[in-house]
Amino acid sequence: MNYLHDLNIFRFRKGYVYEWDNLPVPMREAKVFLKLIEAYPVHIEPDDLFAGWYGFKTEEEMTAAYPPEPEGALEKLPHKQEGFPTLPDIGALRAHGFHPGSYDTAHHENDYRAILSGGMNQYKTRISEELRNPENSEEKNVFLEAMLESLKGVEMLSYKFAELAKTMAEQAEDAKDRERLLRIEAACRKVPMEPPEDFFEAVQAAYLVRILTSISYVCCVSVSFGNFDRYMYPYYLASKEKGVSDDEILAILLQLYRILDNYGGNDCAISVGGVDENDRDATNELSFLMIRAEKMSKLRSPLFTARIHAGTPKEFLRELVSRELFEIGQPSFYSEERCREAVASRGIAIEEARNWNISTCMNLVMAGQEAAHGWGCKVNTHLPLELALNGGQPLSGTFDLPLKTPPKRSYADIDEVYDQYRSYLRELLHYAMEWQHLETKRMAQAYPNPFIAVLTEDCISRGKDRWDGGARYHNLVMEMMGFANTADAFTAIDALVFEQKKYTPDDFIAAAQADYVGYEDFRDQLLRCAKYGMNNEKADGSARRVLAIASELCEEMRAENRRYLPSLHTLWDDVHWGRGIPAFFDGRRSGEPVNKNAGPATLARRAGPTALVLSAGRLDQIRCSGGQALDVHIGARNLDTDAGRDKIGAFIKTYFALGGLQIQVNALSSETLQKAYDHPEEYPDLLVRIGGHSRYFNEFDNDMKQKFIERFKIEEGADA
Amino acid sequence: MADGLVFDIQHFCLDDGPGIRTTVFFKGCPLRCIWCHNAEGLSAEPQLYYASEKCTGCRKCADVCPENVHSFRETGHDVDFLSCVSCGSCADVCGREALRIAGRRMSAREVLKDVLADKPFYDQSEGGVTLSGGEPLMQGDFACELAELAKINGLHVCVETSGYCTPQTLRQILPFTDLFLFDFKHHDPQLHRRFTGVDNRRILENLRFLSENGKELILRCPIIPGCNDSEPHYRAIAELSEELCGVTAVHIEPYHPFGLSKYRAVGRKAAYVRDELLDRRDAERIRDHIASLTAKPVVIS
């Protein structure tokens, strides 16, 4: 069943927000939260092993149950009122693809280990104690009261499910069904306020907290599920002790995946593997069961993630390096050691950093301690280079914000260009960060989330919203869009202007402004320059340097508990974002995609997966702790034997040994091949296997490509 | 310290021996197997390689060619391969990379440097380097030097060979080779000569020599419809694998036509033209059949 849930929260929120106009803001938000919980119908489906469905069955049902929002409600929202702090005009940044991001209502990563071990009651106790602190300000107490109020929502929700289970049990004809429903009822009367005692209760508890988290977000995306096989393991063992079979555990997992797929959007991560407190491999029976369930359910959500370390057992890696999983784009591999170092690079002790978690598709977070702005800021990395070469002006249009960097038009060497680049990038980042900070602050004050504050370390002791200085850590991801294109542009400028002295910066400007029309020869030369991703030291050096500048500036800009985390993450935005962006100096034409994630620019001639991994391994990814994936395509047939799987496993481990944070390996399908046939330029590194050899697909002529695809389809059928 | 002629160095090869490997393709082959799918490996000289689908017809190549190899008609871009002296000028100006010179003279150290770039992958996967071609042992000294250097650097070394070489060459490379991927194309001497241009006696002698010297061998058997897809040949494959204790596995390589475009690219005519691939199911039947005759593992490569 697909329940309507997401949009509706928004609709209700607008309707309810004024009922408590007389209350302090945090208390008003707590009341809205409770009202939303009350408003939601909950469901238990036949065969459900735990409770967790919520939302309306149809639009009509929803409209009938809740009247449309009051007249003019939108206009009455707090941020539409006079006196609401205004923001500086940064239209100039946005006009050039530099987006400082919006207010991030989501991306909170729960610390399920803590939540389960103490139950939600622990927070009630802590807040009540904090309220007794005589040194509290009035404002702090108001916030603490709101947190306590929001905690009422926990039982409101769990009892709703309990009541439903009870009613259904009474009507159940089958004794087994009744037993199942009564078990759900009993659990929902206990957890998550009280700590769970076995696997079933723990999943029920965690899932209820997850629902509450998304309801409090007023949107239901980006709620991840953390190191599931680790924090759930004690409960798994407890269940085993009671005689619960692995098949029963598996059935619960399957329901969990199904439900996450329904509510998780495309961004709920769940992870397996890693190490324990003593650095020993943490893989356990539950990890294997989770993989088995994933292979059975074949769902794209949750995002299945694996934490791999030097001592990850071969058998475990073999299970993960699987054709079934790769064909659906699962799992994503993370390096235990490198990610820990990346998190530590934010100034967190390495011992503590070992508790890092994966949130959504690439965020590395400290669960339950961090306000993690995952939507982040999009940085047009090429813009400062345009300003540098073009005397302070972008290649197209104008830049209507004052810049202090003295314009320059001639350069003695590439180092001077880098210096100028740094200076402009610093100014642009300042504008974006200042805007972002003000926006987050004013929204956090207008729409605080007392419930998430309960679950975020230091918000209780500070009595503040996570975004308003309450959270121990406050991080903003800075997506370095087109970093590989920018790096390639630097490499080309260095080669053609300073080394070969064949061209001047003006030639680059003229050609890019003409979108290379009439400059085809020049563009050919650009394309022949070394590029990032080919294991070329020079080109990779440029990428390293561009990234080092970005990292330094981000570090320089940190203030209070706020840090800015460079990331090479683009997701699919390499295409969308690229559409609105004019030509670059690396030969990329207007509107073309930019490089994807930590991968090379689309124009780069590829030298194969090992070269790509060597290049990406040269980047200082540890300082790029906003996270990034490297995407690699391999032939699915390599996954058919243990020997083949071990090779891919070794390939992944090599990337991590070289310094990579995250890698995504995709198996070839006939669908991919067809796409590569239609758009060869997007698949320059696609390797296929014929007659015992690997060859680039693009080396074939079209006739051969067609034949290959035909054969592939037949074999796919044969293998199925 | 002879330079060698190499037409490709391919990284991330997963099928040419254990682990992740880099395969070095030596240019030149003494055999002329009619089904050869690596046309650029045949000639022992550098040669022009023209990928017609990449050509935009800009005619820059015609402007620089001293031998008037490139001409343009209504039918498109004509390449007179016979007149080409492989000077490479046209490849330098072709912005589309439609032209290149296949075959580069390289020292063993140069090749090694390229191979060692992937050392981290070999270390992690217990992989290494594979010498292939063409026929690597046709450039015996160069092959031995490269294999020796690779060994010194701790790499696992595979040699993929037709087996058609002098016993001296084989003896020379033996200590630096961990595994031979050894072709077995036809059991019948006459037919072997007919399909490959050479007799199979020396090849079989070499094969026995390697096995007797305790070398690990994988038999690589192309299955070519109409040439060697016959019961006696399957039996011969099985018998040989049983007889030679060095043979650890048999690899079946079913025919595919994907090498045909390479003939066009180097201006040669393919001697064996068959558009269909060997059906996967047929290949599986052949595999299972051979496997029923030998205790050694038989896999489709």
Ligand code: SF4
């Ligand atoms: S230079 Fe290249 S693209 Fe131009 S006509 Fe010759 S082969 Fe074709």
Ligand code: SF4
């Ligand atoms: S390699 Fe030299 S001779 Fe051959 S076609 Fe090109 S330019 Fe002409």
